Amino acid sequence: MTEGSKATAEVGSPKRTKDIIAKYGFTFKKSLGQNFLIDQNILRKIVGAANLDKTKGALEIGPGIGALTQQLASEAGRVTAVEIDNRLIPILRDVLADTPNVHIEHGDVLKLDLPALMERQFAGLGGVSVVANLPYYVTTPILMKLLEEKLPLENIVVMIQKEVAQRMAAKPGGKEYGSLSVAVQYYCEPELVCIVPHTVFIPQPNVDSAVIKLALRDKPPVDVEDEAFFFRTVQACFAQRRKTIANNLTAFVGKANRERLGPLLESCGIDPSRRGETLSLAEFAALSDALRKAGLPG
Numbered sequence: 001m002t003e004g005s006k007a008t009a010e011v012g013s014p015k016r017t018k019d020i021i022a023k024y025g026f027t028f029k030k031s032l033g034q035n036f037l038i039d040q041n042i043l044r045k046i047v048g049a050a051n052l053d054k055t056k057g058a059l060e061i062g063p064g065i066g067a068l069t070q071q072l073a074s075e076a077g078r079v080t081a082v083e084i085d086n087r088l089i090p091i092l093r094d095v096l097a098d099t100p101n102v103h104i105e106h107g108d109v110l111k112l113d114l115p116a117l118m119e120r121q122f123a124g125l126g127g128v129s130v131v132a133n134l135p136y137y138v139t140t141p142i143l144m145k146l147l148e149e150k151l152p153l154e155n156i157v158v159m160i161q162k163e164v165a166q167r168m169a170a171k172p173g174g175k176e177y178g179s180l181s182v183a184v185q186y187y188c189e190p191e192l193v194c195i196v197p198h199t200v201f202i203p204q205p206n207v208d209s210a211v212i213k214l215a216l217r218d219k220p221p222v223d224v225e226d227e228a229f230f231f232r233t234v235q236a237c238f239a240q241r242r243k244t245i246a247n248n249l250t251a252f253v254g255k256a257n258r259e260r261l262g263p264l265l266e267s268c269g270i271d272p273s274r275r276g277e278t279l280s281l282a283e284f285a286a287l288s289d290a291l292r293k294a295g296l297p298g
């Protein structure tokens with residue numbers, strides 16, 4: 001195969017994408033976040049960031065017509081791609097007919113039993129990455145499901161809306177830092193791989209995107225006595241961003257317990273007049289353990 005013919009064979013080239021769409025009479029559903037990538041360099045960057053090899057597996061969420069799937073199949077030992085849109089299933093099977101290491105799973109990733117799927121598809125492999133150009137309308141629920149279910153993943157490399165990626169990677173002190181930053185950084189080390197202009201998709205979304213790599217930690221960077229309560233505390237501290245910690249926590253513990261908050265915050269080394277966006281993970285951990293120990297909220 002010549003270089004020229006190889007380029008046209010790549011699913012994610014602009015011409016091949018248009019040909020596939022025309023051949024199958026496919027129409028995009030905005031409600032499913034369908035924006036297909038047509039830039040080989042970006043596809044290569046996404047796949048490269050996952051550090052795959054033939055001993056590893058890749059779980060793709062939302063393969064579309066298979067642009068990323070095809071590149072994943074050439075790097076990974078096995079690829080499983082979960083697609084919700086039943087109109088895309090026969091197209092994917094056809095387009096990827098020559099890539100035997102790909103399994104297409106029809107379903108909604110938010111409803112699937114992912115541990116069972118991973119066990120079935122990736123048993124015996126040396127590690128699994130999630131690699132995806134995610135549908136933007138469900139980015140956070142999908143990522144939180146992957147993290148909260150504590151799936152045995154090495155890393156997650158995803159294209160998401162630029163602002164969401166920046167929030168995930170944000171450090172304390174800035175306006176982008178919030179409960180999403182804390183949740184993501186509790187489970188992972190985030191790294192912004194690149195910013196992607198909206199021109200590399202068809203149809204073009206209204207916003208720019210970014211590729212983010214989330215390397216799963218072996219264990220969280222802070223010890224907490226009760227994980228669910230830790231996350232409730234974090235949510236409470238960010239409930240109203242312009243309010244101080246003391247005011248946000250008053251709503252959490254009840255007005256009757258307001259007087260107890262000052263000494264409790266000070267025992268954790270936290271000035272009650274600070275805002276949630278200035279607290280580190282270690283400070284949130286100390287605060288949630290102290291609230292729990294004090295029996296708050298009652």
Ligand SMILES: C[S@@+](CC[C@H](N)C(=O)[O-])C[C@H]1O[C@@H](n2cnc3c(N)ncnc32)[C@H](O)[C@@H]1O
Pocket residue numbers: 032033034035036037038061062063064065066067068082083084085088107108109110132133134135136138
């Ligand atoms: C942004 S497109 C990416 C398509 C392709 N991977 C690409 O990069 O060109 C998102 C894909 O996710 C699919 N999708 C949307 N919601 C989904 C869900 N809940 N579960 C699985 N797939 C979903 C859409 O149908 C679409 O194919």
